[in-house]
Amino acid sequence: MSRMRSGFVGAVSLVALAAVLSRLLGYVREMLLAAKFGATGVTDAYLVAQEIPGAIYFVVSSSLVLAFIPVYREVVERRGEEAAWRLVNTVLNVATLAFAALWLVGELAAPALIPLLAPGFSAESERLAVSLTRVMLPILLLVSLSGLSAGVLNAHRRFAAPAFFGLASNLVVVVTLLWVQEAGQISWVAYSLVGGWALGALIQLVDLLRTGYRYRPVMDLAEPALGRVWRMLLPVLVATSVTQVQTFAARVVASHLAEGTISFLNYAVRISQLPFNVIGLALTTVIYPTLAEQSASGGQDELKETLRDGLRRLAFLLVPMAVGTALFAVPIVRVVFERGAFTPDDTRMTAAALQFYAVGILFTGWVDMLNRTFYAVQDSLTPMWTALVMIAFNIMLNVALVGPLGHAGLALSASLAPFLGSLVLLARLRMRLGRLGGREIAGSLLTYLATSGAGALLGWLVWQGGVRFLGNGTLAQLILLILALGAIVVVHVAAALLLRTPDGAELNRIAGRLLRRTRDT
Numbered sequence: 202m203s204r205m206r207s208g209f210v211g212a213v214s215l216v217a218l219a220a221v222l223s224r225l226l227g228y229v230r231e232m233l234l235a236a237k238f239g240a241t242g243v244t245d246a247y248l249v250a251q252e253i254p255g256a257i258y259f260v261v262s263s264s265l266v267l268a269f270i271p272v273y274r275e276v277v278e279r280r281g282e283e284a285a286w287r288l289v290n291t292v293l294n295v296a297t298l299a300f301a302a303l304w305l306v307g308e309l310a311a312p313a314l315i316p317l318l319a320p321g322f323s324a325e326s327e328r329l330a331v332s333l334t335r336v337m338l339p340i341l342l343l344v345s346l347s348g349l350s351a352g353v354l355n356a357h358r359r360f361a362a363p364a365f366f367g368l369a370s371n372l373v374v375v376v377t378l379l380w381v382q383e384a385g386q387i388s389w390v391a392y393s394l395v396g397g398w399a400l401g402a403l404i405q406l407v408d409l410l411r412t413g414y415r416y417r418p419v420m421d422l423a424e425p426a427l428g429r430v431w432r433m434l435l436p437v438l439v440a441t442s443v444t445q446v447q448t449f450a451a452r453v454v455a456s457h458l459a460e461g462t463i464s465f466l467n468y469a470v471r472i473s474q475l476p477f478n479v480i481g482l483a484l485t486t487v488i489y490p491t492l493a494e495q496s497a498s499g500g501q502d503e504l505k506e507t508l509r510d511g512l513r514r515l516a517f518l519l520v521p522m523a524v525g526t527a528l529f530a531v532p533i534v535r536v537v538f539e540r541g542a543f544t545p546d547d548t549r550m551t552a553a554a555l556q557f558y559a560v561g562i563l564f565t566g567w568v569d570m571l572n573r574t575f576y577a578v579q580d581s582l583t584p585m586w587t588a589l590v591m592i593a594f595n596i597m598l599n600v601a602l603v604g605p606l607g608h609a610g611l612a613l614s615a616s617l618a619p620f621l622g623s624l625v626l627l628a629r630l631r632m633r634l635g636r637l638g639g640r641e642i643a644g645s646l647l648t649y650l651a652t653s654g655a656g657a658l659l660g661w662l663v664w665q666g667g668v669r670f671l672g673n674g675t676l677a678q679l680i681l682l683i684l685a686l687g688a689i690v691v692v693h694v695a696a697a698l699l700l701r702t703p704d705g706a707e708l709n710r711i712a713g714r715l716l717r718r719t720r721d722t
Contacts, residue, residue, distance in 0.1 A: 213484055215361060217480055219364030220478055222365075224367070226367075226368055228537055229375050230371050230378060231471055231537070234390070235542065235543040236540050237378060237382075238387065239464075242323060242326040243387055244461075245319070245463045246387075247330075248452075248463055248464065249318055249319045249322075249330050250315075250333035250334040252448060252449065253338070254307070254334070256445035257341060260441045261300075261344045261345075262344050262345075262351065264437040264438045265296075265348030265351075266351050267573065268352075268437045269349060269352035269430060269433075270356045270490065271433070272426050272429050272433065273352065274356055274497070282413065286417075287417070290416060290418075291422075291424055292345070293345050293346065293416075295422075296345030296349075300344050307335075315330045318453065320457070333387065340395055343402045346405075346406065347402045350405040351366075354405065357412055362405045363405055366402075367401070369401040370400060372397065373393050374390065374393045374397050377393035378390060432581075433579070436582050436584065436585035440584035443588045443618070447614075448470070450596050451466060454600075454611060458608055462608050466554055466608060469554035470612075472526065472533060473559055473561075476526070485511065485573055488511050488573070489573045491507055492504060492573060495577070505635075505637055505638070508571075509638045511570045512570055512571075513642060513645045513704065515566040515567060515570060517697065519562050520646070520650060520693075521693040525686045526559040527559035527560070530553075530555040531548065531549070532664075532678050532681070535548050540675075553609045554608055557606075557609050557610075557612035557616055559616075560616035561618070567619070568591075568619045568623050568626065571626035575630070583626070588622070590622070591621060591622040595615060595618040599611055601614075645702065649697075652697060653693050655693075655696060656689035664681055664685040667684065667685075
């Protein structure tokens with residue numbers, strides 16, 4: 202995949218568009234949550250309660266996608282579609298029964314879990330968190346359906362329905378937040394979260410039926426491919442849970458700090474995740490089936506080239522976003538959140554965390570790309586052990602940095618963990634596959650740091666001059682923020698074109714194709 206094919210670019214664009222729309226609606230959700238409830242014990246309780254079923258949902262469903270695609274494609278190619286659909290139904294039925302049992306256990310164990318996750322909570326916040334957790338636990342019944350349907354759809358290169366899952370789920374929560382008026386109605390927000398995720402799962406199921414799938418109440422425990430799915434899945438679960446474990450660990454420490462600290466971290470991480478979740482994840486999602494096919498066909502050189510291109514493209518796309526996020530953290534938080542109960546002090550505290558979260562934006566993307574490469578070669582153990590190293594490193598840094606840096610130290614430790622993880626994964630992959638082109642990757646990273654830095658200088662000048670001319674009103678800051686961030690991107694892209702980097706050359710080719718199509722029409 203040395204050159205972007207039009208189909209590849211279109212698929213990435215579709216997933217990215219869905220992510221943009223979903224994230225925009227997600228930020229509307231966060232803005233409404235902040236405006237209606239502020240950064241208080243109520244939001245702290247809601248966010249902690251949401252993490253228990255939410256973390257299980259996202260970790261397991263995304264792990265099913267990663268673990269199921271290689272096995273499913275192998276069954277299709279070797280034994281046909283009928284055997285593959287039987288495997289899908291078997292995994293779906295077994296997993297649904299398991300999560301139904303987990304739901305019941307969670308309902309009983311919630312009063313014991315909340316003190317472990319937030320030991321610094323007041324008695325009132327703890328009771329609220331337990332109640333909200335019980336409301337949201339039925340989400341677990343959707344895990345297997347959502348994960349399996351997304352995996353099969355991606356294997357068939359149908360990316361739209363899984364990509365629009367977040368848009369559907371966020372829409373339900375936003376409508377509910379527009380309706381609620383007081384803190385006591387936070388439980389309605391929790392109910393709407395369950396309904397929103399059920400709607401997203403239903404959309405995926407409808408698209409899955411178009412591929413030829415039909416549900417059957419079968420559980421063929423003797424199916425040989427079932428064992429391979431579970432052997433892949435368990436290590437993938439560990440590797441995929443890094444972010445959630447880091448969030449839990451940070452919230453345990455943050456619960457001992459000032460009230461609202463958990464909310465500051467939550468709002469900051471929501472913004473910092475936008476570049477990867479919109480652009481980076483779209484790229485790695487579309488590349489993953491190609492990696493799996495190249496591994497299955499024995500094309501090791503092609504696989505390494507795809508990986509190298511993927512890492513370089515992630516740097517090209519994410520570095521300027523990380524630089525802009527760190528440089529303009531305060532105005533970004535102010536424009537997105539500062540209204541209603543969200544005060545200027547809340548902005549300052551959230552922005553302090555956001556600046557440090559921005560450090561890890563690229564490395565989060567690199568870890569995801571490298572993990573998917575290992576999964577493509579059916580090695581799920583290396584990402585698992587690397588994830589455990591990252592988690593231990595993160596917890597140690599939480600303890601070491603929270604003293605001198607406060608809650609911002611928790612954000613910095615969350616960024617340094619994927620940096621370490623990417624180094625470990627690169628070293629292990631080089632041992633397995635041979636030379637990966639590390640100098641080319643490092644050279645591209647340094648180049649894009651320089652081009653983004655030049656863009657940041659222009660962006661800062663635009664910001665400073667604009668503030669003097671337009672003032673500090675909300676609309677003026679929004680306009681200036683768009684102009685300043687746009688200046689970073691323009692300088693970065695222009696420099697890539699002038700320097701004739703591989704990504705600059707690719708942009709030239711894409712622009713040329715678009716111009717030819719325009720002339721032809």
